[in-house]
Structure formats: C-alpha cells, structure tokens
Amino acid sequence: MNALKKLLPTRLMAGLRYIRHGRLSWDRTLPSADLSSAMTTKEEQALFTKSVRDVAKLQGQVIDLGCWLGSTTISLASGLRDLNDSGKVYAFDRFTWEPWMDLYSSEHWCDYLPGESFLPETRRRMGDLKPWVVLVAADLTTYHWDNGPVRLLLVDAMKSWRLTTSIAREFYPSLVVGSIVLHQDYLSYNHPWLSVLQYRLRDYMRYDTCVSHGCTATFKLIQQIPPDVLTAAINFSLLSDDEAERSWLWSLAVIGERARGTMACSKIMYHLGKGDIERSKRLLSESGNEHIEPHNLLTVQQDIAKAESGDHSWAEMNADR
Numbered sequence: 001m002n003a004l005k006k007l008l009p010t011r012l013m014a015g016l017r018y019i020r021h022g023r024l025s026w027d028r029t030l031p032s033a034d035l036s037s038a039m040t041t042k043e044e045q046a047l048f049t050k051s052v053r054d055v056a057k058l059q060g061q062v063i064d065l066g067c068w069l070g071s072t073t074i075s076l077a078s079g080l081r082d083l084n085d086s087g088k089v090y091a092f093d094r095f096t097w098e099p100w101m102d103l104y105s106s107e108h109w110c111d112y113l114p115g116e117s118f119l120p121e122t123r124r125r126m127g128d129l130k131p132w133v134v135l136v137a138a139d140l141t142t143y144h145w146d147n148g149p150v151r152l153l154l155v156d157a158m159k160s161w162r163l164t165t166s167i168a169r170e171f172y173p174s175l176v177v178g179s180i181v182l183h184q185d186y187l188s189y190n191h192p193w194l195s196v197l198q199y200r201l202r203d204y205m206r207y208d209t210c211v212s213h214g215c216t217a218t219f220k221l222i223q224q225i226p227p228d229v230l231t232a233a234i235n236f237s238l239l240s241d242d243e244a245e246r247s248w249l250w251s252l253a254v255i256g257e258r259a260r261g262t263m264a265c266s267k268i269m270y271h272l273g274k275g276d277i278e279r280s281k282r283l284l285s286e287s288g289n290e291h292i293e294p295h296n297l298l299t300v301q302q303d304i305a306k307a308e309s310g311d312h313s314w315a316e317m318n319a320d321r
C-alpha cells in the first residue's frame with residue numbers, strides 16, 4: 001500500500017479507497033479492530049483464526065452466529081485478511097442490548113438501555129477489518145439462509161432448544177464436506193442440547209478438537225447430512241431422558257476428561273429445564289462436585305436455588321422444544 005501511495009497521485013488513491021470502502025476517506029486509515037470486550041478467551045480467538053486457515057481451500061461463506069461486540073468476528077476476519085482472501089465473515093446478531101450484557105462489558109456498563117441497538121458499536125469495533133465483515137441484524141429463530149455454501153460456521157447463539165432447531169435447520173444443509181463448525185458453548189455448563197444435536201449427527205460430523213480455556217469444541221463435516229436425517233435430528237419434541245443421557249456419554253467419550261464436569265452440569269440443567277428440581281438437586285449431590293469447575297458449580301447451585309424460590313426463567317426458556 002505504501003509503495004502504491006508513492007507511485008499514484010493522491011486523488012487516484014482516494015478513488016481506490018472509495019471503491020474499497022464505499023465512501024471518500026482521503027488519506028485516512030481505519031483504526032485497528034477493537035477486541036477489548038469479548039466473551040471468548042485468547043485461546044478461542046486463536047483457534048477461530050486458525051480454523052479459517054484450515055478451510056482456506058474450500059468454497060463457501062464464513063459465518064459467525066451471535067457476534068455481540070465482535071470478538072468472534074474479528075478473530076475470523078483477521079484469518080481472511082492474513083490469507084488475502086476476498087471472502088467475508090457474515091456476522092449475525094439481533095444487536096439488541098440485554099441487561100446481562102452489562103456484566104460482560106464494564107466499558108459499556110450503563111451505556112445502553114435494554115432494547116437499544118448496539119450495531120453501530122460492533123461496526124466501529126471492526127476497524128480496519130471492515131472490508132472483510134458483513135454485519136447482519138436478524139433474529140435467528142426465524143432467519144432463512146439462502147446465500148450459498150458454508151465452509152465455516154461459528155455458533156454462539158444456540159441458547160435454547162428452539163434456537164438449536166432453527167439454526168441447524170437453516171445453516172447445516174449448506175455446510176460443504178470438510179467444513180468446520182465451531183460450537184462456542186459446547187463446554188458451557190448449561191447447553192445440554194448441543195450434545196444431543198451433535199450425537200444425533202455423529203455419522204456426518206466428526207468431533208475435532210476443543211480448547212483448554214473457554215468452552216469451544218469443533219466438529220468437521222465428513223459427509224453431507226441427508227434432509228430427513230437433519231429433520232429428525234432437530235426435532236427435540238420426543239427426546240427421551242435415555243437418549244439425552246447417551247448424548248452426554250458420547251460427548252465424554254469423544255472429547256475425554258475435559259468434558260466430564262460440563263456433561264455432569266448439562267445433565268443437571270437438562271432436568272432443571274424440565275422443571276424437575278428434586279432430580280437436579282439429587283444429581284448435583286451425586287456428582288460429588290469433584291469434576292465440576294468451581295464457577296460452574298456455583299452457577300448451577302444458584303440456578304437451582306432460583307428455581308426453588310419460584311424463578312422458573314430457565315425452565316420457561318427451555319420448555320419450548
């Protein structure tokens with residue numbers, strides 16, 4: 001770029017920038033992308049960037065579901081930039097501030113009222129990575145994807161049975177063989193549906209790796225998922241406790257000890273989601289607590305206590321399968 005700047009007249013450079021950025025920027029350069037607010041660890045961010053390199057030879061889009069202030073998006077987009085890849089990261093979110101978001105961003109504490117849009121802030125944070133990013137404001141419970149094949153899908157928005165169904169229904173059919181799915185919540189204490197989904201699709205997607213710090217586990221598509229198999233896999237209405245149990249055991253078998261505490265929590269939260277407080281308490285005491293990370297243990301205990309005091313928000317959110 002600097003060599004070009006010396007060779008080409010200023011106005012021509014400005015014209016080229018106009019074509020690239022869609023507006024007159026004269027001699028201004030965009031600031032660096034801003035990763036200061038993130039719900040992901042450095043290890044996860046490095047894995048996201050590396051995963052873009054791993055799918056470099058495949059055709060298809062790179063997708064980030066539930067980008068919030070963009071730590072996932074920036075990690076993916078920098079992978080594209082490093083490769084000189086003209087592709088873009090399609091980053092989805094409702095971009096609507098919710099009270100819990102204050103807890104994760106001291107920078108924005110009290111900046112937004114619940115319901116306000118933070119889309120411009122996410123865009124600002126993209127900085128010099130803007131040319132590699134398309135931000136899409138959408139509700140993923142109803143969004144329909146028809147923008148072609150997908151080579152990388154980062155999922156940080158499967159927050160309920162319902163979102164798991166709608167996201168898998170819309171995006172899994174577009175995955176190309178060899179594509180990577182990064183489940184950012186797989187090793188989180190309260191996403192029992194992720195194991196169920198991946199267990200049901202185990203003949204089509206192979207577990208690949210997971211992080212030591214953070215909750216991400218990755219899967220690779222080894223063969224296209226037939227439509228009827230996917231339809232059955234995302235129908236959770238008839239899920240039995242036995243099948244759910246088998247899915248956590250499967251996750252434990254393929255991931256190993258790293259998943260033990262998480263899968264124990266998934267089971268407790270699954271039964272809490274069904275409104276069975278007594279069973280959740282029994283499972284928690286039987287688990288012996290030894291494999292559950294202290295902050296997860298505390299959160300599970302708090303969630304059970306909330307349910308006991310009549311706050312059934314967890315169960316209500318997950319009743320809808």
Ligand SMILES: C[S@@+](CC[C@H](N)C(=O)[O-])C[C@H]1O[C@@H](n2cnc3c(N)ncnc32)[C@H](O)[C@@H]1O
Pocket residue numbers: 037038039040065066067068069070071072073092093094095096138139140141156157159163
């Ligand atoms: C845990 S945050 C994502 C954090 C982010 N990936 C990061 O890098 O720091 C989950 C995001 O999912 C979004 N989300 C939740 N439900 C959604 C829906 N139905 N449609 C679109 N986005 C949704 C939320 O707005 C939130 O920003």
